[in-house]
Amino acid sequence: MELVDLLILFIALLLLRLWWRYWSVTGGEPKNLPPGPPGWPIVGNLIQVILQRRHFIFVVRDLHKQYGPIFTMQMGQRRLIIVTSSELIHEALVQRGPEFASRPADSPIRLIFSVGKCAINSAEYGPLWRALRRNFVTELINPTRIKQCSWIRNWALEHHMKRLQKEASEVGYVEVMSNCRLTICSVLICLCFGAKISEDRIKYIEGVLKEVMLITTPKLPDFLPVLTPLFRRQVRAAKELRKKQLECLVPLIENRKVFLQSGGKVNDEMVSPTGAAYIDSLFELEAPGRGRLGEEELVTLVSEIINAGTDTSATTVEWALLHLVTNQEIQEKLYKEIVDTVGKNSVVTESDVERMSYLGAVVKETFRRHPPSHFVLSHAAVTETELGGYTIPADASVEFYTAWVTEDPDIWKDPTEFRPERFLGGGDGVDVDVTGTKGVRMVPFGAGRRICPAWTLGTLHVNMLLARMVQAFKWLPVPNSPPDPTDTFAFTVVMKNPLKAAILPRSN
The missing domain is CATH 1.20.5 (Single alpha-helices involved in coiled-coils or other helix-helix interfaces)
Known part of the structure; x- marks a missing residue:
C-alpha cells in the first residue's frame, strides 16, 4: 500500500x-425512532445487509414482516426510515406532502452529475425545485405542447415499426427493450433539443446516459461518506463519465443556440420551431440561487428528462408485451379493441388511445404488477416531525416501499395474477387513482409534491407503442425459447433476460 x-x-x-x-x-x-434491527458499532446494519448477498428489497420484505409498517435501518452514516403501509405512505406524501417533500443529502458521485442538486428529481424542496418543475410543466408537458409535438411521436413510431419488421426478417425475432429504448430516446431528444439526429448517435447518447444512471445507484461510499477518500478510483471514473456526457450533449445545446440566434429557420436537423424545444426555455430561465444556467446545468436537466422517460417507459412496454406473448387471449382482446376503434389499417392517433379502455387496463395492470421501481425516490422531512407515532429526523432518508402495496392481498384480489379486467367494470381496480391522491393502492410515478411530473407523457408513449405494435403484428414466443419472467434490479426493475419475440404481420 x-x-x-x-x-x-x-x-x-x-x-x-x-x-x-x-x-x-x-x-x-433522537428518542422514539421507529423500531428496527439492532446494528453493529459504526456501520449499523450495513454489513449485515451486505453479508446476506441478497438484493435490498428482499431484506426489506423480511423486516416488514418482523417490524411492521414503519421501521428504522442504520446503514453506515445514513439512517433510513422504511415506510411500507398504504395508509402511512398516503399520509406522508399526500396529506402532509409539504412536510416530506425534500430530498436527503446526496453522495459525492451523484453531486457530480446533478451539479450540486440542480435537477428536478434531486433538488431540495424550495425555490429552485419550484422554478425547475414549473418550467418543465409549462414548456414540455402542458396539453398544447404535447399536441404540438405529436408529429415527433408519429415520425419516431414510423421508424420503429420499420425497424421491427427489418430485424424480424433478418434474425427471426425482435428484441423488445432495445428497440423501445431507441424509439423513446429519439422522441425525447427531439423534444429536448428540437433536433433529428442519426440512430447511431441516438444509440451512443442512450448508452452514455444509461452508464450515468448505473453509476449513480447506491454504493458503499453513499453509506460511509467518511471513507470517500478511499474510493478515489470510483470518483475519478464518475468524473470521466461526466466529461463523456458533456461531450455528447453540449454540441446539441450549441447547435440549438446557433439555430435560435440565426433566426430559427427549420432545417433537416433542427426540425422544431423556436420555442418548441425544452432547451429553448432553459436558455432564458433565471433559476433561484443559480441565475442563468450554464452548460453543466443544462446537460443535467436534459439528461434527467431523457433518462427517466426512456428507462421507465421502455421497461413498461417490455413487461406488457411479455404478458401479451404468454397470454394470447389478452393480446387478441386488445387487438379487437384497436380494430374496433380505428380499423386494421388506419394509423392509431393519440386521441384514439384515450378511447381504448382495455388498452388502458393492460397498461395499468402492467404498472401494478411490474412497478418501475420498488421504492419511490428517497424523500426527507423538511424539519423533524413524526409519522405513525414515531420521530422522523430531518436528516433521515425516508424510503417508501411502494411495491408492497401492489402485492398486498388485503388491497388486491389475487395480486400475483396479471388480469387487466380488474381495472374494468366491477373489478377491484376500477376506481384506482394512479397518482395516489385519493388513496395509495398503486403509485408507479410516486405521489404528492414530488410525483413524476411527466407521468402523463410517459403513459402516452407506452399506450402509443403498444397500440401500434399490436395493431401491426401478432406477438408470439420465439420457437424453443419461451420468455423468461425473472426480474433483476438495475435503475428500474427489468427482465433479467431481455424479451425476444417473434412477430407476424396482421392480415389486412
Whole structure:
C-alpha cells in the first residue's frame, strides 16, 4: 500500500473514531425512532445487509414482516426510515406532502452529475425545485405542447415499426427493450433539443446516459461518506463519465443556440420551431440561487428528462408485451379493441388511445404488477416531525416501499395474477387513482409534491407503442425459447433476460 493510501486510511479511521465518540456521548439518535434491527458499532446494519448477498428489497420484505409498517435501518452514516403501509405512505406524501417533500443529502458521485442538486428529481424542496418543475410543466408537458409535438411521436413510431419488421426478417425475432429504448430516446431528444439526429448517435447518447444512471445507484461510499477518500478510483471514473456526457450533449445545446440566434429557420436537423424545444426555455430561465444556467446545468436537466422517460417507459412496454406473448387471449382482446376503434389499417392517433379502455387496463395492470421501481425516490422531512407515532429526523432518508402495496392481498384480489379486467367494470381496480391522491393502492410515478411530473407523457408513449405494435403484428414466443419472467434490479426493475419475440404481420 502506498504512503498516501496509508495516510488516507489513518485519517478515515480517526474520523470514524471521532464520529463514534460523538455517537456514544449523545446517544447517537433522537428518542422514539421507529423500531428496527439492532446494528453493529459504526456501520449499523450495513454489513449485515451486505453479508446476506441478497438484493435490498428482499431484506426489506423480511423486516416488514418482523417490524411492521414503519421501521428504522442504520446503514453506515445514513439512517433510513422504511415506510411500507398504504395508509402511512398516503399520509406522508399526500396529506402532509409539504412536510416530506425534500430530498436527503446526496453522495459525492451523484453531486457530480446533478451539479450540486440542480435537477428536478434531486433538488431540495424550495425555490429552485419550484422554478425547475414549473418550467418543465409549462414548456414540455402542458396539453398544447404535447399536441404540438405529436408529429415527433408519429415520425419516431414510423421508424420503429420499420425497424421491427427489418430485424424480424433478418434474425427471426425482435428484441423488445432495445428497440423501445431507441424509439423513446429519439422522441425525447427531439423534444429536448428540437433536433433529428442519426440512430447511431441516438444509440451512443442512450448508452452514455444509461452508464450515468448505473453509476449513480447506491454504493458503499453513499453509506460511509467518511471513507470517500478511499474510493478515489470510483470518483475519478464518475468524473470521466461526466466529461463523456458533456461531450455528447453540449454540441446539441450549441447547435440549438446557433439555430435560435440565426433566426430559427427549420432545417433537416433542427426540425422544431423556436420555442418548441425544452432547451429553448432553459436558455432564458433565471433559476433561484443559480441565475442563468450554464452548460453543466443544462446537460443535467436534459439528461434527467431523457433518462427517466426512456428507462421507465421502455421497461413498461417490455413487461406488457411479455404478458401479451404468454397470454394470447389478452393480446387478441386488445387487438379487437384497436380494430374496433380505428380499423386494421388506419394509423392509431393519440386521441384514439384515450378511447381504448382495455388498452388502458393492460397498461395499468402492467404498472401494478411490474412497478418501475420498488421504492419511490428517497424523500426527507423538511424539519423533524413524526409519522405513525414515531420521530422522523430531518436528516433521515425516508424510503417508501411502494411495491408492497401492489402485492398486498388485503388491497388486491389475487395480486400475483396479471388480469387487466380488474381495472374494468366491477373489478377491484376500477376506481384506482394512479397518482395516489385519493388513496395509495398503486403509485408507479410516486405521489404528492414530488410525483413524476411527466407521468402523463410517459403513459402516452407506452399506450402509443403498444397500440401500434399490436395493431401491426401478432406477438408470439420465439420457437424453443419461451420468455423468461425473472426480474433483476438495475435503475428500474427489468427482465433479467431481455424479451425476444417473434412477430407476424396482421392480415389486412
